Amino acid sequence: xxxxxxxxxxxxxxxxxRGQGRSHAIRLAAEGADIIAVDxxxxxxxxxxxxxxxxxxxxxxxxxxxLDQRIVARQADVRDLASLDRALREGVAELGRLDIVxxxxxxxxxxxxxxxxxxxxxxxxxxxxxxxxxxxKVAIPHLIAGGRGGSIILTSSVAGxxxxxxxxxxxxxxxxxxxxxxxxxxxLAAHQIRVNSLHPTQVDTDMIxxxxxxxxxxxxxxxxxxxxxxxxxxxxxxxxxxxxESADVSSALLFLASDDARYITGSALPVDAGALIx
Amino acid sequence: xxxxxxxxxxxxxxxxxxGRSHALRLAAEGADIIAVDxxxxxxSVPAPQPTRRDLDETASMxxxxxSRAVAGQADVRDHGQLEAAVSRAASSLGxxxxxxxxxxxxxxxxxxxxxxSGWQDLIDVNLTGAWLTCKVAVPHLVAGGRGGSVILASSxxxxxxxxxxxxxxxxxxxxxxxxxxxxxxxxxxxxRVNVLxxxxxxxxxxxxxxxxxxxxxRDVSEALLFLVSDAARHITGAALPVDAGVLAx
Numbered sequence: 001x002x003x004x005x006x007x008x009x010x011x012x013x014x015x016x017x018r019g020q021g022r023s024h025a026i027r028l029a030a031e032g033a034d035i036i037a038v039d040x041x042x043x044x045x046x047x048x049x050x051x052x053x054x055x056x057x058x059x060x061x062x063x064x065x066x067l068d069q070r071i072v073a074r075q076a077d078v079r080d081l082a083s084l085d086r087a088l089r090e091g092v093a094e095l096g097r098l099d100i101v102x103x104x105x106x107x108x109x110x111x112x113x114x115x116x117x118x119x120x121x122x123x124x125x126x127x128x129x130x131x132x133x134x135x136x137k138v139a140i141p142h143l144i145a146g147g148r149g150g151s152i153i154l155t156s157s158v159a160g161x162x163x164x165x166x167x168x169x170x171x172x173x174x175x176x177x178x179x180x181x182x183x184x185x186x187x188l189a190a191h192q193i194r195v196n197s198l199h200p201t202q203v204d205t206d207m208i209x210x211x212x213x214x215x216x217x218x219x220x221x222x223x224x225x226x227x228x229x230x231x232x233x234x235x236x237x238x239x240x241x242x243x244x245e246s247a248d249v250s251s252a253l254l255f256l257a258s259d260d261a262r263y264i265t266g267s268a269l270p271v272d273a274g275a276l277i278x
Numbered sequence: 279x280x281x282x283x284x285x286x287x288x289x290x291x292x293x294x295x296x297g298r299s300h301a302l303r304l305a306a307e308g309a310d311i312i313a314v315d316x317x318x319x320x321x322s323v324p325a326p327q328p329t330r331r332d333l334d335e336t337a338s339m340x341x342x343x344x345s346r347a348v349a350g351q352a353d354v355r356d357h358g359q360l361e362a363a364v365s366r367a368a369s370s371l372g373x374x375x376x377x378x379x380x381x382x383x384x385x386x387x388x389x390x391x392x393x394x395s396g397w398q399d400l401i402d403v404n405l406t407g408a409w410l411t412c413k414v415a416v417p418h419l420v421a422g423g424r425g426g427s428v429i430l431a432s433s434x435x436x437x438x439x440x441x442x443x444x445x446x447x448x449x450x451x452x453x454x455x456x457x458x459x460x461x462x463x464x465x466x467x468x469x470r471v472n473v474l475x476x477x478x479x480x481x482x483x484x485x486x487x488x489x490x491x492x493x494x495x496r497d498v499s500e501a502l503l504f505l506v507s508d509a510a511r512h513i514t515g516a517a518l519p520v521d522a523g524v525l526a527x
């Protein structure tokens with residue numbers, strides 16, 4: 001076993017097939033953790049960009065195993081408590097414990113109050129807010145039963161602390177995640193379980209590198225592309241970068257998951273290139 | 279001349295509690311009222327919910343103050359019911375100026391005990407219900423071309439966390455995000471969107487206020503009246519505490 005910063009621990013990660021979730025899995029594995037990875041691996045009706053597929057999840061498995069760590073990967077839907085519970089139980093049965101929870105699964109869609117369909121609202125709240133709660137719901141009993149404390153990291157967003165037009169459902173869900181992290185922090189502290197939220201700005205993943213985001217950021221252009229988006233995205237922050245990388249979010253997550261952050265709970269950590277103070 | 283004379287206000291959750299208090303306060307200042315309530319029990323909420331009789335009583339009390347009232351039984355979780363009730367009432371009262379999304383439930387359970395239906399009912403009523411209320415009502419404000427005021431109901435749990443109510447805290451935070459986003463989207467129509475952040479003893483336990491006595495429903499309605507009136511014409515995207523100093527501690 002490597003003497004990494006989370007050596008010997010087991011981490012449960014949702015949305016782990018690609019993007020930030022895969023990055024978290026690789027980073028935690030590189031620091032000695034075994035991984036329980038879940039992902040929907042399929043489409044959602046209100047999401048216009050392609051979501052992950054089973055091959056993406058298999059690639060996460062390959063990456064973690066290449067680091068000589070164990071991984072249990074399952075297709076599971078954060079909207080379905082039973083499927084999530086089953087996947088986690090199987091993972092804990094095989095890997096023997098649970099220490100770290102990364103509620104990372106999330107989607108993006110857009111629309112003004114008039115444009116946004118009831119279906120798109122419900123799917124967003126169900127995945128990005130209730131899905132985060134279901135992840136905690138199934139994981140908390142394992143953490144408490146372990147009696148060793150734990151660290152829960154909820155992926156919110158800059159939009160969990162400030163608002164943007166044309167995505168009321170996303171902003172509401174992410175503000176809800178901020179509140180959920182703080183509420184759970186008050187409840188679980190007695191078990192030495194810490195709960196914090198991460199607030200990334202635009203992260204260079206498939207969730208933002210698509211026409212929906214390009215149009216959202218460049219309503220002035222008819223066919224905005226990656227470069228047009230990059231300029232507008234860069235303008236939302238202070239540091240001279242177009243966006244942040246998944247690895248930057250994983251670094252913050254690793255810190256919160258590790259004992260380096262043993263007295264940090266209920267915090268909301270931005271990884272935002274300064275977007276919150278513009 | 280009242281502070282809301284000539285205006286039409288939609289109030290959800292109007293059969294009892296804060297919703298009724300808001301409806302009566304607005305009516306006393308001259309507003310006509312569209313009083314909406316689901317009037318049906320919510321499965322995960324043990325406390326008795328107001329009935330159709332309570333909703334009709336709110337309407338009678340509004341009329342006794344000299345204002346017009348239309349009562350509509352509609353569940354804020356049901357887009358179709360809500361749209362039908364609001365459209366019918368708005369056309370009979372000649373438009374819509376003020377939207378008060380006051381329908382809400384409360385529950386208490388620790389994180390490891392909170393059931394999925396307990397979570398889902400609260401998110402559906404308090405959060406999705408507030409959005410659906412805006413979704414069906416705001417087009418009437420836009421069509422009127424007179425601007426307007428939208429008030430969403432959160433609580434101090436939308437700003438600071440409390441134990442044993444993760445769903446209520448999450449929904450409260452989410453409602454503040456929703457209000458701030460809608461404030462951005464609707465400003466061009468001169469529609470203001472603000473949130474009330476009360477600390478009422480029945481939903482927020484403990485005595486952690488600065489002032490010696492806790493806020494009452496009438497205090498929340500006074501704050502609401504201020505926000506919907508022209509005295510607050512340049513206030514939008516705000517979250518106004520009515521909390522006897524809970525958040526200032």
